[in-house]
Amino acid sequence: MNAPVWLDLLLSALIVVGSFFALVGSIGLVKLSDFLKRLHGPTKASTLGVGCVLLASVGYFGAAGTATLHELLVSLFVFLTAPVSAHLLVKAAMSLDGRLAPPDPAVEPAARPGATERSG
């Protein structure tokens, strides 16, 4: 297929950026120390990586003349569902481990457990 050079470079850049973000997200998933930190890595990086790859796919098949709406459907679905699943994961982790929950703002700060190292 004969495509212009700028499209070739644009698609390659999108794919490189997408795979880089996915790799960084997974490295963060392995290396970080706490569950909330580990949640922070892949939920953002993977969504951005998948978004870049889907954009590259839209460009490639659009240049080939066989563009469909499926990639846009997949990217819309991922962008809608990734925050929801991350939110539910945090809620599940908080219900399993009460220390992850934020302190109750109605309680006086001096009465909270662990307030001595936080205030100051």
Added chain:
Amino acid sequence: MNVLNTVLPWAIGAFAVSMLLALARMLRGPGLPDRILALDTLYINSMALLILVGIRFDTELFFEAALVIAMLGFVGTIALSKYLMRGDIVE
């Protein structure tokens, strides 16, 4: 598409490595939410990998597979999280 054909195997390799890292986190734990998060990352990466393979082989057969993986992975993550929260999926 010279540059693209050079870049694509490296990108597929990067996604495979990130899937391996997510698999390592899923096997190591330490908690159940970590394993669910690793599963979530695994299915998102596998979806992007399928789309890259579709570009590599110049076929659109893989988009439906990616869409199905996206939907079923989301439902699986939600069901597992609800099970951890409540001890039940459908209340």
